[in-house]
Amino acid sequence: MQFFRYYEARPVTEAIQHVMVVGGGSAGWLTAALIAAEHGAGLRVSLLESPDVATIGVGEGTWPTMRDTLRRIGVSESDFLRECDASFKQGSQFVGWVDGGDDYYFHPFVLPQGYGDANLVAHWLRAHSQVPFADLVSFQPHLCVAGKAPKQAQTPEFAAVANYAYHLDAGKFGLFLRQHCVDKLGVQHVQDHVIGVNSNENGDIASLQTRSSGALAAELFVDCSGLQSLLLGRHFGIGLVSQQHVLFNDSALALQVPYAARDSPIASQTISTAQRNGWIWDIGLPTRRGIGHVYSSAHTSDAAAEQELRNYVARHGGPSDCGTPRKLSFQPGYREKFWHRNCVAIGLSSGFIEPLEASALALVELAATMVSEQMPATRAAMDLVAQRFNDAFSYRWGRVIDFLKLHYVLTRRTDSDYWRDHCRAESIPQRLIDQLELWRQVPPSRYDFTRVDEMFPSASYQYVLYGMGFRPDPTRAPRASDHPEVADRAFREAASLTRRMLPALPSNRELLAHIRQHGLPRDR
Numbered sequence: 001m002q003f004f005r006y007y008e009a010r011p012v013t014e015a016i017q018h019v020m021v022v023g024g025g026s027a028g029w030l031t032a033a034l035i036a037a038e039h040g041a042g043l044r045v046s047l048l049e050s051p052d053v054a055t056i057g058v059g060e061g062t063w064p065t066m067r068d069t070l071r072r073i074g075v076s077e078s079d080f081l082r083e084c085d086a087s088f089k090q091g092s093q094f095v096g097w098v099d100g101g102d103d104y105y106f107h108p109f110v111l112p113q114g115y116g117d118a119n120l121v122a123h124w125l126r127a128h129s130q131v132p133f134a135d136l137v138s139f140q141p142h143l144c145v146a147g148k149a150p151k152q153a154q155t156p157e158f159a160a161v162a163n164y165a166y167h168l169d170a171g172k173f174g175l176f177l178r179q180h181c182v183d184k185l186g187v188q189h190v191q192d193h194v195i196g197v198n199s200n201e202n203g204d205i206a207s208l209q210t211r212s213s214g215a216l217a218a219e220l221f222v223d224c225s226g227l228q229s230l231l232l233g234r235h236f237g238i239g240l241v242s243q244q245h246v247l248f249n250d251s252a253l254a255l256q257v258p259y260a261a262r263d264s265p266i267a268s269q270t271i272s273t274a275q276r277n278g279w280i281w282d283i284g285l286p287t288r289r290g291i292g293h294v295y296s297s298a299h300t301s302d303a304a305a306e307q308e309l310r311n312y313v314a315r316h317g318g319p320s321d322c323g324t325p326r327k328l329s330f331q332p333g334y335r336e337k338f339w340h341r342n343c344v345a346i347g348l349s350s351g352f353i354e355p356l357e358a359s360a361l362a363l364v365e366l367a368a369t370m371v372s373e374q375m376p377a378t379r380a381a382m383d384l385v386a387q388r389f390n391d392a393f394s395y396r397w398g399r400v401i402d403f404l405k406l407h408y409v410l411t412r413r414t415d416s417d418y419w420r421d422h423c424r425a426e427s428i429p430q431r432l433i434d435q436l437e438l439w440r441q442v443p444p445s446r447y448d449f450t451r452v453d454e455m456f457p458s459a460s461y462q463y464v465l466y467g468m469g470f471r472p473d474p475t476r477a478p479r480a481s482d483h484p485e486v487a488d489r490a491f492r493e494a495a496s497l498t499r500r501m502l503p504a505l506p507s508n509r510e511l512l513a514h515i516r517q518h519g520l521p522r523d524r
């Protein structure tokens with residue numbers, strides 16, 4: 001592809017009247033949908049995607065934020081679940097991360113019962129240390145183990161009995177969003193290949209040169225062009241800040257695997273099983289499972305990683321011949337900045353780190369929401385919005401990296417260089433080292449994460465820390481704010497909720513079959 005620059009003799013338009021999204025993957029369509037839903041007829045939104053470049057086609061786990069996003073753009077949850085082959089996700093289960101055996105722990109989406117009212121950790125260790133932390137403070141791991149859905153057939157769309165997100169088919173999700181954007185939100189869809197960028201005299205992008213439709217102009221360009229980062233990376237030369245020295249995984253092998261039987265249970269959680277040089281995701285959709293191995297090419301070969309993937313599938317109810325996995329490669333990192341001049345990158349074009357904890361689509365939702373809500377009315381205001389956007393997202397990427405690294409640094413595994421390298425101090429961000437030191441005295445809390453829109457709440461850090469076997473300093477003296485009686489009450493409430501919910505909730509498969517036939521009551 002040839003990229004060229006020339007200066008158009010055209011004045012810089014002051015008012016932002018037309019936004020052009022480049023790329024029709026999940027990031028592009030989610031962004032177009034959120035901007036169009038927010039601005040209606042007040043802003044023209046186009047989405048330009050190449051018929052020659054396929055979308056990445058993976059990305060099957062979301063966060064609970066997706067419920068709000070779907071509601072905002074005006075889709076029906078029942079239609080979404082049916083058309084995207086989607087199921088309910090209530091968190092993640094990490095298997096083999098501590099010792100490399102059958103050990104496991106949960107990171108559920110529900111906050112611990114009584115969170116913030118007492119020092120649950122202190123009382124857990126004093127009185128119930130034989131029970132896993134998450135199992136004591138939350139009913140949700142028990143729902144996951146039982147394969148239960150997070151709501152009942154009569155619960156309205158998007159409402160929850162237990163907080164939940166989705167597992168979905170990424171290809172179907174893109175098509176579903178496209179139809180909704182074009183039919184309901186007035187997004188103009190252009191299928192053409194971008195072959196160049198035309199610049200204004202001030203350096204802004206004036207228009208995109210396409211193969212068949214000529215030059216397409218807009219005032220704001222959203223780069224959702226995937227890993228190649230066509231506009232921000234290639235045109236503007238904004239570099240990638242590599243994080244490979246912290247999070248080594250840069251390769252993935254993805255498979256779609258049939259269920260053993262039509263009525264096999266659908267897991268309510270993403271199962272992430274540690275391997276010698278990476279980990280395997282296992283995601284249950286209504287009609288198939290998505291299983292993939294994410295690994296570090298510096299520590300193992302593709303052939304060895306594929307063999308581990310095949311062994312996993314064979315051991316976990318898959319067929320002996322599960323086809324040929326699709327290979328994906330990426331450089332873990334994020335851009336030096338995300339919004340430059342009149343171009344903002346969202347999705348893979350802004351960066352990508354391994355899919356542990358499935359934060360990529362959540363970052364897309366956050367970025368697209370900020371762009372749509374803070375949309376500058378004029379070019380003059382754009383640089384200020386861009387500065388705030390860059391600050392917010394540099395911070396967020398930093399927290400994603402800290403949190404993902406936390407999953408590795410407490411392991412007791414020493415069976416490969418991969419795990420040993422993860423525990424080397426030079427691979428751990430200083431902020432995380434400092435926090436781990438503090439968390440020996442006091443558990444993670446709101447004091448550690450002071451921004452309004454933190455990526456992960458302190459509760460998530462607690463679930464992972466104590467799930468991985470981290471223990472605070474045993475000599476710490478009790479404090480008044482520990483409130484052991486409040487903690488005790490919270491533990492009893494969590495147990496009581498578990499007892500009541502288990503028989504009252506249908507299985508994931510039962511509820512999804514019901515929705516396929518009857519739908520959920522519409523949200524009022």
Ligand SMILES: Cc1cc2nc3c(=O)[nH]c(=O)nc-3n(C[C@H](O)[C@H](O)[C@H](O)COP(=O)(O)OP(=O)(O)OC[C@H]3O[C@@H](n4cnc5c(N)ncnc54)[C@H](O)[C@@H]3O)c2cc1C
Nearest residue numbers: 023024025027050056059061194225226347348355360361
């Ligand atoms: C192995 C793996 C697992 C993942 N798992 C998860 C997960 O569980 N949860 C999660 O949230 N995320 C996950 N992700 C990330 C997720 O897949 C992406 O964030 C998401 O799919 C968004 O991708 P995208 O739209 O940015 O890019 P893409 O899907 O790659 O789309 C790029 C678009 O740009 C267009 N384009 C490219 N070049 C041109 C051109 N010259 N002209 C016009 N158009 C062009 C293409 O046609 C395409 O439409 C995973 C990623 C990987 C690699």
